[in-house]
Amino acid sequence: MEALNLNVENTSSKKVTKLPPKISPKHKRINVLEEYKKRNDNKVALNLVVVGHVDAGKSTLMGHLLYLLGEVNEKTMKKYERDSSKIGKSSFAYAWILDETGEERARGITMDIAITKFETEHRRFTLLDAPGHRDFIPNMISGAAQADVAILVIDSTTGEFEAGFEANGQTKEHALLVRSLGVQQLVVAINKLDVVSWSQDRFNEIITKLSPFLNQAGFKKDKVIYIPCSGLTGENLLKRSQNILEWYSGPTLFQQIDKFEPPIRLLDKPFRLSVSDFFKGGISGMGGITVAGKIEAGTIQIGDDVLVIPGGEYGVIKGLEANDESSKWAAAGDSILMTLSGLDILQLKVGSILCSVSHPVPVTSYILAQIVVFDIKVPITKGFPVILHRQSLNEPAIITKLVTILDKSTGEIVKKNPRCLPKASSATVEIKLTNRPVPFETYKENKELGRIMLRKGGETIAAGIIINILSYNS
Structure with missing residues (x-):
C-alpha cells in the first residue's frame, strides 16, 4: 500500500454535545508511557496472525510448535492423539491444540480466530490462527486486523500449492488482505515438504512463483523470509535434522519469528479501541460490561472515562486485562479486556469504537x-x-x-x-x-x-x- 498518496487535508473530529458523567472516583494516576517502556525493555509484545489456503496445515503447524515449546502438556497431547485417532483423523491431533470447537474438529477446519499466547527469547506473541476456508474470510479479516506481523502457510504438495495460489484459492487473497491491513513483515512457511521428499526444487519453484506476487502486493523483498518445514513431523519448527534439510542453512521457524521487528505504536495519539467482542459481567466477578479489542492508539488506565461511538454513551474503566494479565493500564498495540461501569450494553456493537472523551471519533x-x-x-x-x-x-x-x-x-x-x-x-x-x-x-x-x-x-x-x-x- 506504499503507493497510496497520502497528501490530503487534515479532517477535524466533530465534538459530541452530550455532557460527560460526573468525575470518576480518584485513582492514583500512572505514568503509562514510563510503565510501557519498562515492560518493553524486557520483551516486546507482538500480535501474530497465521493465514493461508484451507488445508495448508496452519493449525497443525502452530499447534506442533506450541507443543514443542512446552505450551501443551504431554497428558493433553496424548488425549488429542487418542481422540483424533478414534474418528480416523490422527493427523489432526496438533491442530486440535488451536481448533477447540466440536465442529472445527469434526470438519478439520478452523472457522473462527483461535487466540493463544507464547514467547520466544526476545518476543511475547499473541497468536491469531485465522480460518482459511473462503466462507470464513470475514472472520479472518477481523483477526488479521489485530495483527502486527504474519505467517503465510503454503501447502507444498503437488497440485495443492497451485490450487491455493491460482483460481479461487485463498493464498493470494490472504496475502493481499494482511498487507492491506498494514502487515509489512511476513514469514512464508513452506509446509508439508516431507510429502515431497524435502525437495529443494519444489521449495525454489514455489518461491519463484510466489515472490513476484508478494512484491506486487506491497511486501518489500527484505521483509519476506521463506522457511521450509513440516507441521506434522515438526521438522525445522524449533530445530532440524542435518540429514533431512542438507541443502538449507537458514533459520528455523522459531528463530525467524523471534527476529520480527516491533511496529511503531501510536502512543501519543488520542485513545482508540475497535470493539471485537463484548459481554455482560466484569473481570474477576465485578459487575459491569466487558469489552474486548485491540488498542489502536493512545493509552488508558483504571478510572478513565471513555466514550462509545456511535451512540455517545460514556463508561468508566473499572478493570483491565492486557495481553491476558491483570493490569492497571494498557497502551496502543495491547489486546485487552476492559470492564466498564455506567454503560448500557445495548449501545455496543462489534465494530463500535471506544475513544477519548475529549477527542471523539467522527x-x-x-x-x-x-x-x-x-x-x-x-x-x-x-x-x-x-x-x-x-x-x-x-x-x-x-x-x-x-x-x-x-x-x-x-x-x-x-x-x-x-x-x-x-x-x-x-x-x-x-x-x-x-x-x-x-x-x-x-x-x-x-x-x-x-x-x-x-x-x-x-x-x-x-x-x-x-x-x-x-x-x-x-
Missing part, C-alpha cells in the same frame, strides 16, 4: 477513499454495491462516484470521472454506507482505523485508505 456514512482494485472479473462502476470492512466492522455500502484513476507509482491523476475501474487499477472513489453512519477516521489521523476493504460475492475486490470524510453525523 461518525459518518459518506467517505472519500483511495483504493487499489484486485483481480476482479467485472469492472467496478458507479452504483456498485459492496460490503465495506474495517477491522471487525462490516457494513453494506455503494460506490456512489468514481472520482479519478491514479498512476499506481506516482499517485498522479491519470483520468477524471472514469466510467469504470478495471482490475489492478488505483483510484479515488466516493463510498456511501446504506444502513447507518459509523465511526471512521482518515488514514492521516489514524493508520489503523483509516484502512478499509471492499468485498462482493464472497471475494475481496479492493482495499484502500480513507482520505476524507465527506459528511458528519452527530
Whole structure:
C-alpha cells in the first residue's frame, strides 16, 4: 500500500454535545508511557496472525510448535492423539491444540480466530490462527486486523500449492488482505515438504512463483523470509535434522519469528479501541460490561472515562486485562479486556469504537477513499454495491462516484470521472454506507482505523485508505 498518496487535508473530529458523567472516583494516576517502556525493555509484545489456503496445515503447524515449546502438556497431547485417532483423523491431533470447537474438529477446519499466547527469547506473541476456508474470510479479516506481523502457510504438495495460489484459492487473497491491513513483515512457511521428499526444487519453484506476487502486493523483498518445514513431523519448527534439510542453512521457524521487528505504536495519539467482542459481567466477578479489542492508539488506565461511538454513551474503566494479565493500564498495540461501569450494553456493537472523551471519533456514512482494485472479473462502476470492512466492522455500502484513476507509482491523476475501474487499477472513489453512519477516521489521523476493504460475492475486490470524510453525523 506504499503507493497510496497520502497528501490530503487534515479532517477535524466533530465534538459530541452530550455532557460527560460526573468525575470518576480518584485513582492514583500512572505514568503509562514510563510503565510501557519498562515492560518493553524486557520483551516486546507482538500480535501474530497465521493465514493461508484451507488445508495448508496452519493449525497443525502452530499447534506442533506450541507443543514443542512446552505450551501443551504431554497428558493433553496424548488425549488429542487418542481422540483424533478414534474418528480416523490422527493427523489432526496438533491442530486440535488451536481448533477447540466440536465442529472445527469434526470438519478439520478452523472457522473462527483461535487466540493463544507464547514467547520466544526476545518476543511475547499473541497468536491469531485465522480460518482459511473462503466462507470464513470475514472472520479472518477481523483477526488479521489485530495483527502486527504474519505467517503465510503454503501447502507444498503437488497440485495443492497451485490450487491455493491460482483460481479461487485463498493464498493470494490472504496475502493481499494482511498487507492491506498494514502487515509489512511476513514469514512464508513452506509446509508439508516431507510429502515431497524435502525437495529443494519444489521449495525454489514455489518461491519463484510466489515472490513476484508478494512484491506486487506491497511486501518489500527484505521483509519476506521463506522457511521450509513440516507441521506434522515438526521438522525445522524449533530445530532440524542435518540429514533431512542438507541443502538449507537458514533459520528455523522459531528463530525467524523471534527476529520480527516491533511496529511503531501510536502512543501519543488520542485513545482508540475497535470493539471485537463484548459481554455482560466484569473481570474477576465485578459487575459491569466487558469489552474486548485491540488498542489502536493512545493509552488508558483504571478510572478513565471513555466514550462509545456511535451512540455517545460514556463508561468508566473499572478493570483491565492486557495481553491476558491483570493490569492497571494498557497502551496502543495491547489486546485487552476492559470492564466498564455506567454503560448500557445495548449501545455496543462489534465494530463500535471506544475513544477519548475529549477527542471523539467522527461518525459518518459518506467517505472519500483511495483504493487499489484486485483481480476482479467485472469492472467496478458507479452504483456498485459492496460490503465495506474495517477491522471487525462490516457494513453494506455503494460506490456512489468514481472520482479519478491514479498512476499506481506516482499517485498522479491519470483520468477524471472514469466510467469504470478495471482490475489492478488505483483510484479515488466516493463510498456511501446504506444502513447507518459509523465511526471512521482518515488514514492521516489514524493508520489503523483509516484502512478499509471492499468485498462482493464472497471475494475481496479492493482495499484502500480513507482520505476524507465527506459528511458528519452527530
